[in-house]
Amino acid sequence: MEFLSNLTPMFFLLIVAGALIGVIFGAIPGMTATMAVAVCLPLTYALDLNSGLALLLGLYVGGISGGMVPAVLLNIPGTPSSITTTFDGYPMAKKGEGERALKVCIVASLFGGLFSAGVLFYFAPVLADFAIKFSYVEKFLIIFLALTVIASLTKNMLMGIFSGVLGVWLSLIGTYEITNGGNGETRLMFDFMEYYLVSGFSLLPVLIGIFGITTIFQDAEKGFKGEAASPTIKLAKGPRFSLRIFKGQLTNLVRSSSIGTFVGMLPGVGGSAASVLAYTQEKNFSKDSSQMGKGAPQGLVASESSNNALTGGALVPLLSLGIPGDSTTAILIGAFTLQGIQVGPLFIGDNIDTWYTMIIALVVANFVMFGIMFFAIKYIAKVIEVPKHILYPIIVMMCVVGAYAINYGIMFDVWTLLIFGLFGYVACKIGIELVPLIIGFILGGSAEVYFVKSIESYGNLSIFFTKSPIAVFLWFLIFISVAFSIFIRVKARRSDSLVSTS
Amino acid sequence: MESQFLSLLDVNIAFDQSHLFFPRLVTYVLLGLLAIILISKSKKIYPALRQAGRAVLYAENGFDRLRFFGTLVLIIAYFYMMSVVGDVFPNTGYGFLFVSIPFIFLLATLYVEIKSRRNMLIIAINAVVAPVLAWYVLSQLFRITLP
Numbered sequence: 001m002e003f004l005s006n007l008t009p010m011f012f013l014l015i016v017a018g019a020l021i022g023v024i025f026g027a028i029p030g031m032t033a034t035m036a037v038a039v040c041l042p043l044t045y046a047l048d049l050n051s052g053l054a055l056l057l058g059l060y061v062g063g064i065s066g067g068m069v070p071a072v073l074l075n076i077p078g079t080p081s082s083i084t085t086t087f088d089g090y091p092m093a094k095k096g097e098g099e100r101a102l103k104v105c106i107v108a109s110l111f112g113g114l115f116s117a118g119v120l121f122y123f124a125p126v127l128a129d130f131a132i133k134f135s136y137v138e139k140f141l142i143i144f145l146a147l148t149v150i151a152s153l154t155k156n157m158l159m160g161i162f163s164g165v166l167g168v169w170l171s172l173i174g175t176y177e178i179t180n181g182g183n184g185e186t187r188l189m190f191d192f193m194e195y196y197l198v199s200g201f202s203l204l205p206v207l208i209g210i211f212g213i214t215t216i217f218q219d220a221e222k223g224f225k226g227e228a229a230s231p232t233i234k235l236a237k238g239p240r241f242s243l244r245i246f247k248g249q250l251t252n253l254v255r256s257s258s259i260g261t262f263v264g265m266l267p268g269v270g271g272s273a274a275s276v277l278a279y280t281q282e283k284n285f286s287k288d289s290s291q292m293g294k295g296a297p298q299g300l301v302a303s304e305s306s307n308n309a310l311t312g313g314a315l316v317p318l319l320s321l322g323i324p325g326d327s328t329t330a331i332l333i334g335a336f337t338l339q340g341i342q343v344g345p346l347f348i349g350d351n352i353d354t355w356y357t358m359i360i361a362l363v364v365a366n367f368v369m370f371g372i373m374f375f376a377i378k379y380i381a382k383v384i385e386v387p388k389h390i391l392y393p394i395i396v397m398m399c400v401v402g403a404y405a406i407n408y409g410i411m412f413d414v415w416t417l418l419i420f421g422l423f424g425y426v427a428c429k430i431g432i433e434l435v436p437l438i439i440g441f442i443l444g445g446s447a448e449v450y451f452v453k454s455i456e457s458y459g460n461l462s463i464f465f466t467k468s469p470i471a472v473f474l475w476f477l478i479f480i481s482v483a484f485s486i487f488i489r490v491k492a493r494r495s496d497s498l499v500s501t502s
Numbered sequence: 503m504e505s506q507f508l509s510l511l512d513v514n515i516a517f518d519q520s521h522l523f524f525p526r527l528v529t530y531v532l533l534g535l536l537a538i539i540l541i542s543k544s545k546k547i548y549p550a551l552r553q554a555g556r557a558v559l560y561a562e563n564g565f566d567r568l569r570f571f572g573t574l575v576l577i578i579a580y581f582y583m584m585s586v587v588g589d590v591f592p593n594t595g596y597g598f599l600f601v602s603i604p605f606i607f608l609l610a611t612l613y614v615e616i617k618s619r620r621n622m623l624i625i626a627i628n629a630v631v632a633p634v635l636a637w638y639v640l641s642q643l644f645r646i647t648l649p
Binding site for chain 1: 509511512513514515517518520521522523524525528529531532535536538539542554564565566569570572573574577578580581584585598602605606609610613614615624625628629632633636640643644645646647648649
């Protein structure tokens with residue numbers, strides 16, 4: 001019960017601050033939860049692990065939830081995962097039920113968040129216990145499986161695989177660390193680069209560059225025209241919100257939250273996938289889906305409970321296997337490393353207090369998010385009117401702080417921001433998928449160590465198939481994920497050709 | 503028979519070359535994938551490149567040349583000047599503070615759509631307040647290293 005001593009007033013204050021900043025970031029279209037975490041990361045350098053996590057988890061939950069505000073009022077999803085909230089939220093707002101719609105979203109979000117926190121609490125330790133027995137062979141296969149799942153679920157499978165492999169390649173630049181059993185030689189660079197790249201590109205500047213600076217270039221290209229011209233719907237006094245809307249929605253809530261949690265666990269699958277899946281399932285299974293798309297609360301419930309359920313889900317593979325479930329948890333890995341903590345199967349057992357503190361932070365963050373949004377929604381709705389020409393320069397500045405301070409003052413880390421900011425911009429243009437790339441980048445280094453060590457100790461490639469029943473099972477999962485994606489694609493192509501012929 | 507087949511999969515990694523084994527493998531896979539992508543998309547590449555070139559050269563398709571390249575130039579100047587000024591006042595964070603103020607002002611001026619007096623006033627106040635606040639909180643209160 002030692003973790004109770006971590007629960008200081010400061011701890012709760014940081015959650016509140018995190019959730020509030022997160023909601024604001026989420027509410028501004030084009031700025032995401034990932035960006036919120038990236039920008040606020042420097043603040044955690046000065047905090048201890050538990051306080052840092054309180055802030056970051058608050059940001060994460062707030063950021064995902066904030067996306068509902070512009071989705072309802074502007075018909076623009078504030079974060080990608082709020083895409084289906086626009087389908088029913090905007091029509092409701094047009095009817096003058098904006099506040100009611102938002103409150104439905106808020107309650108659904110709370111349910112989704114708490115549901116997934118529960119799943120995280122019970123499931124992550126089980127998975128971690130299972131994963132502790134893994135040798136290098138199985139660990140390599142787990143990473144291989146993660147990358148396969150990511151690649152097979154992207155829009156264009158070939159580009160998805162290419163992006164993942166490119167991420168791995170980028171992570172190999174630098175030294176093959178002696179601490180990992182390597183020989184300390186550098187590779188994949190020219191001699192003149194050695195001074196800067198001895199230890200490769202640092203994870204956090206790469207992430208901050210790709211998720212912070214890239215967005216700025218993308219918006220700069222569009223020129224900030226007509227920013228204020230979009231038809232914001234003001235919150236009018238509509239019909240009062242009451243919990244009675246949720247009568248008969250329990251199945252929907254549980255189903256959508258489960259979908260969100262599960263999708264969150266799959267590495268690299270974006271939040272939009274979860275909410276779209278939950279929304280279509282509600283449409284297929286509910287007794288009366290005729291109003292969906294025209295302003296039905298049940299659509300909002302499906303969308304918002306599933307996207308908030310992502311938070312807990314995405315933390316499951318992070319805390320049990322060391323594999324981030326989405327781009328925001330990818331940055332959390334950086335925050336852990338910063339505090340000298342390795343996330344992986346041993347994390348929960350070795351840091352039991354931190355683990356309980358995290359769960360409490362996650363649950364509290366959900367309630368704080370609920371409190372902030374439910375009672376201050378009128379003011380938050382105004383935030384989306386803050387112009388980007390004020391915000392974006394500040395974001396660049398905060399990105400610089402984050403990158404510079406990470407290794408206690410290395411200017412090359414700041415240039416890394418620009419290199420990867422531009423790289424992310426070009427990559428989006430030519431169809432490279434950033435999330436598989438990032439996950440590949442994070443896992444590449446460990447993949448190398450596990451792969452090379454496995455071969456060094458067994459001297460034969462067949463070990464990857466014959467090491468243990470778990471290895472065989474992992475190959476089975478890899479096979480399933482590839483087969484599934486081919487099946488989906490063939491089906492989509494067939495229905496496409498049916499549409500074009502008829 | 504079986505052992506002969508298995509020996510085909512034998513791999514030996516010399517320790518002094520072990521840093522190259524995995525990177526080489528990944529590079530080959532990457533080049534292979536690149537080749538497949540280039541071949542399968544070969545018809546689309548040239549028109550796409552031409553379109554991108556036209557967007558950059560003649561500002562077509564709503565490509566805002568001034569704001570895009572302005573951002574790029576400002577960021578490069580920002581990073582460069584920060585280390586130059588930071589070297590003049592080492593370990594104080596003044597490089598960050600003094601260079602951030604003009605950077606935020608210029609970038610906001612570049613982005614703002616209507617340069618009315620009111621907007622410019624807000625931008626000017628923001629350009630001073632935001633870096634000072636960030637510098638004070640991070641560098642003075644939290645003792646975080648700044649350029």
